[in-house]
Amino acid sequence: MSSRRTIRSTEPMALYGRGRVSAQRAAIAKAAEAMSGAFVAEELHRAVTSVEPGIGLATVYRAISAMQSAGTLVTVGERDGCALLAICVRGDHHHHLVCTECGAVVGIDCPIDETTMRAAAREGHLVTSHQIVLYGLCARCRARTENT
Amino acid sequence: MSSRRTIRSTEPMALYGRGRVSAQRAAIAKAAEAMSGAFVAEELHRAVTSVEPGIGLATVYRAISAMQSAGTLVTVGERDGCALLAICVRGDHHHHLVCTECGAVVGIDCPIDETTMRAAAREGHLVTSHQIVLYGLCARCRARTENT
DNA sequence: ATGAAAGTGAGATTGATTCTCACTTTGGGA
DNA sequence: TCCCAAAGTGAGAATCAATCTCACTTTCAT
Ligand SMILES: [Mn+2]
Ligand SMILES: [Mn+2]
Ligand SMILES: [Zn+2]
Ligand SMILES: [Zn+2]
Numbered sequence A, B: 001m002s003s004r005r006t007i008r009s010t011e012p013m014a015l016y017g018r019g020r021v022s023a024q025r026a027a028i029a030k031a032a033e034a035m036s037g038a039f040v041a042e043e044l045h046r047a048v049t050s051v052e053p054g055i056g057l058a059t060v061y062r063a064i065s066a067m068q069s070a071g072t073l074v075t076v077g078e079r080d081g082c083a084l085l086a087i088c089v090r091g092d093h094h095h096h097l098v099c100t101e102c103g104a105v106v107g108i109d110c111p112i113d114e115t116t117m118r119a120a121a122r123e124g125h126l127v128t129s130h131q132i133v134l135y136g137l138c139a140r141c142r143a144r145t146e147n148t
Numbered sequence C: 001a002t003g004a005a006a007g008t009g010a011g012a013t014t015g016a017t018t019c020t021c022a023c024t025t026t027g028g029g030a
Numbered sequence D: 001t002c003c004c005a006a007a008g009t010g011a012g013a014a015t016c017a018a019t020c021t022c023a024c025t026t027t028c029a030t
Helices: A012-016 A021-033 A041-051 A057-070 A114-122 A139-145 B012-016 B022-036 B041-051 B055-069 B113-120 B137-145
Strands: A073-079 A082-087 A095-097 A103-108 A125-136 B074-079 B080-086 B092-098 B105-109 B124-139
Touching: A012 A021, A012 A057, A012 B041, A021 A057, A021 A082, A057 A073, A057 A082, A073 A125, A082 A095, A082 B055, A103 B113, A114 A125, A114 B105, A125 A139, B012 B022, B012 B055, B022 B055, B022 B080, B022 B137, B041 B055, B055 B074, B055 B137, B074 B092, B074 B105, B074 B124, B080 B092, B113 B124, B124 B137
Parallel strands: A095 A125, B092 B124
Antiparallel strands: A073 A082, A095 A103, A125 B124, B074 B080, B092 B105
């Protein structure tokens, strides 16, 4: 645990995959990485403008779309009618657990296994895609809530 | 298979659980039961008004809320930014497969098993609730699509 | 360096859903 | 059967996250 260095942030523009490097998008990506857990567009906008004033809300939405297209930002749920977003750089197929206490997002292995696929197939159905969101408590909040 | 009679429809107002029996809500419940598979609010409104003109869209939305509160109507996904709804009278915990071809909704047993719960617990997390939507082809559409 | 394409900010717009409000209907008691 | 408070209704206004418009600026391949 001495020389192992945890990589904490990707090169900002990497979140967009392809596209031009504008100062605004760089700031937005940086702010998105700094967010702790899931966030909504408005929160990201507030975070960015608190550091780099003048960036418009529409620009944040455009950056969000770009990151979603690049696959580095995903919708992990919804809160008060707003899309809940989170950065996701994990490459394999998985889903997300959103902590209802602190908003932290945790990657979860896909629970759709052969059993489910086979059960559907038994009835004649074919599952081509799915969408899963888990809610609960992250390790930290669970420990904090633990009494006795 | 001679004396077994399939129950095709519930008493209309039963979908609301508690509440007053207005002609509008009865018509809306009837229309909801007649819908084949998933539908959005606007489609339900069109269906009702085609039989019982004059019923307002707001009334349909209120009926939808009432049925959702009663647990007989659930949101099974989303289509073009509109909530996808479907009647669900199955009592046990399950999820839904929405046919991307015809909109049919099929009940699916919950795939969140001990394995998933344990995997999350191993990391210290606690899963308290979840939301799952499956997309694919219903038996009929799958058979129809099948070539050779 | 040049310019066509991509990005931006401010404000207008969209559109599903909810709310307001005056009016009507319902149904449990009296 | 009658009364009336509560619940429901219709039309239109309001909400509000998200998208679009447009004139202007920035980026970057050539
Ligand atoms: Mn992830
Ligand atoms: Mn169901
Ligand atoms: Zn937490
Ligand atoms: Zn189908």
